[in-house]
Amino acid sequence: MKRFTFSVYILGTAFLACSLSSCAPTLTTSYQLAPASGDITTIDGRPVTKAEANGVGVVASFEREDLEFVALDIEVKNHTDHPITVDPADFHFTALNANQDTLSEPNNPALSLAGSAADPNYEAGRVNQKRRQEEKRLKRAKVFNTVLMVAAIASDVSSSANSRTYREYTTNRAAHYLAYQGIAVKRAVDYSTFANRMQRYDYEDYRWRELALKANTLAPNESVRGFVYLPKVPNARFLAISYTIPEQATVPLLFKQDFVQQTAKRRR
Template sequence: MKSVYFVPSGLLTSLFVMLLGSCAPNVTTYQLKPVSGNVSMVDGRSVTRVDQQGIGVVASFEREDIEFVTLDVEVKNLTPDSIDVNPADFKFTALNGQQDTLADPQHIGYALTRPAADPAYETDRLVMKRKLEEKRLKRAKILNTVLMVATIASDVSSSSRSRSYSEYASNRISHSLAYQGIAIKRAVDHGTFANRMQRYDYEEYRWRELALRRHTLAPGESVRGLVYLTKVPDARFLSISYTVPEQVTVPLLFEQELVQQKKKRR
């Protein structure tokens, strides 16, 4: 008689948790800190302030946001004249650990330089993104209908033929799998559509409510918002500049670190 061994349920649970933990992927997070200007700690955050010819810029790292890293920026007009603030006037150049410029993979022979995201432009792009997503779902629905019609036709045709029980069972299994596959594809298509549209809703809120917007500052006024910079994983430093056209350029330097963390499972 064979012996039967029982594994305690607590041990099984521990092994299951360990297996999940070992499979948990690493997540790379971006951390930036200012290393130029008048740097101070405010509410546990490193904040820098740079003043150039009456233009003051206060900046700190806020967070990473999908494809961007974001800075919390305040622009102050200490000049006797009004100035126009445009988030697209923020630009950055990616630097390596020796603070030499990185090459732009898209433009051979040039430094990797990018402007900050323009909220007005990005908001306009969302209209096209939503339309493209609606077209994608429509094409998917048409394809699903074609697949369903073809599967039903095949099912009816094959079921009408006389066959052995094993052939009948095999036919039922194959067509059942086809129906299930179409149902899963339909669910995935609708889920992808819903997730992307939800993301676009957030992006619209981001550009409308959170981002630094175009603004005319009278003397003594200031404006604050988030500035969005495209992620550059290979950069060790970001040399950022804010330019008031034909007046002044305010330089900022942020050090960038990529931190590997275990993704928490819920």
């Protein structure tokens, strides 16, 4: 009984610490990108750049920070006399420092820190996998919560029957009340986490299917517009972005990356 009481005390202390930490102010950092090359103009208060190579034009501006990505509002224009294939995965970037020198991969200094924009079709497929994994996680949590409740009830019955004094009885009641409360809180947290994550996956699915630039073919004088999502690179001060149509054109874009820090207070 003493061992169980001590475990319950630790559990209660952990929950109390989590509650208190949820009220503590936190420092958040947001990404801000601005074009630093090409024909730059301001449209609706937003800096926009335009570049062209071999009849392929790209108009680009920073849209927003979006979860683990930064989103660029991109329009691709076909000024050639033949169809061209547009694919967001053909947007590549290289991370640069403040002097516009290429950064190295943290785990392999011999390689440049570079990458490609997200492929909407691939990412949309990953969302379905995330949903299935989250459903499995909730099922495991339900089983574990049931085991905890059965163990708590068994301990409650056993320790109550063995209580010899009123003090032991009240101590048992307080300890097991805390245990039941802890299990109830854990169950609520499990369901809340499930709901929040599923809501996020719904947004991700909408993002890849409705907002992202889609792979398609542009006829002459046609254009297409959508968001291109680049993975965040915290150490970069510039992103050298290029849109490449193999054996036809490479359109260069340069964006400066800044960070804005804000103090936010978490709500319970």
